[in-house]
Amino acid sequence: MPRIALATYDPGAGPSRDTDLPALVRALADAGAEAEARHWDDPAVDWAGYDLVVIRSTWDYSWRATEFAAWVDRAGALTRLANPAPVVRWNADKRYLGELAAAGVPTVPTRYLAPGEPAGLPAGHEFVIKPTSGAGARFAARYTPAEHDTAVRHLARMHAEGFTAMVQPYMPGIDVRGERALQFFGGRLLHASRKGAVLSPGTPYDADKVAHPDLERWRPTEAELAVAEKALAAVPGAHALLYARVDLVDGEDGEARLMELELVEPNLFLWLHPDSLPRVTEAILAAAEGAATTAPTIA
Ligand SMILES: Nc1ncnc2c1ncn2[C@@H]1O[C@H](COP(=O)(O)OP(=O)(O)O)[C@@H](O)[C@H]1O
Ligand SMILES: [Mg+2]
Incomplete structure (x- = not known):
């Protein structure tokens, strides 16, 4: 029976914003794993006691970057971590976008x-x-x-x-065509979603925003898949990715461009794609058993 930890953030007194987590824990348990959601910053957790730690919703990490990087390295040294520590460290700093642009990936100019x-x-x-x-x-x-x-x-x-x-x-195409999220899991396209623009004119930078407004299911175009594939192929350590989310917007020329490549803690939007749950469960179980993950491909 593989032991699997799903790393999440501590929501304190309130409910967790990761509404997918209970369903995922249940699906893994139904599939024969011992699965638990654990707070990444809980000092009492014995990470070495798990066969696999999947970073799921550590959604407070970006303002605790140093602490999080230390945890990623520690957990990665103690057990199998997905995604692996080096690629998580690389992806936690959005200067990766400049690297991908230099590698020829169409990106939002930065x-x-x-x-x-x-x-x-x-x-x-x-x-x-x-x-x-x-x-x-x-x-x-x-x-x-x-x-x-x-x-x-x-x-x-x-x-x-x-x-x-x-x-x-500002990419004005987002106001018309929205932002598309292509999600990959276990080396394959899992599903895609589209959401509306997040930034309104005049909204203060320190205001709380709705991160995924008007989310809906989306069938990715060939052009979007091509940009996603190119972006993933340029990731250092791409072969070891368990999951990836590729966020795209349209440039002035109408061509899809990379807004963000999420290899740390992408929201999977399983509530919108409940049919994806078995695939996610299967891929996590395979990773826990040490199956080599392959580079995400569109095939
Ligand atoms: N250059 C841009 N043009 C238009 N909208 C943008 C731009 N950059 C960010 N946004 C909006 O802000 C949101 C958050 O930006 P993003 O780069 O995805 O950072 P994160 O999701 O990590 O906070 C995007 O989903 C998008 O709606
Ligand atoms: Mg984003």
């Missing part, structure tokens, strides 16, 4: 501004500022050139907290 670097914000078009360590649109906002001073204050706050900022043109 400039990085580390603390101390002069701003030089776009004057001719709307733009987005967000942190290189982020999730759920935390600390993200969009600005018109007329909002330059507000944008500079946003940058200053991020830099004061030690974050490197990303500056991107």
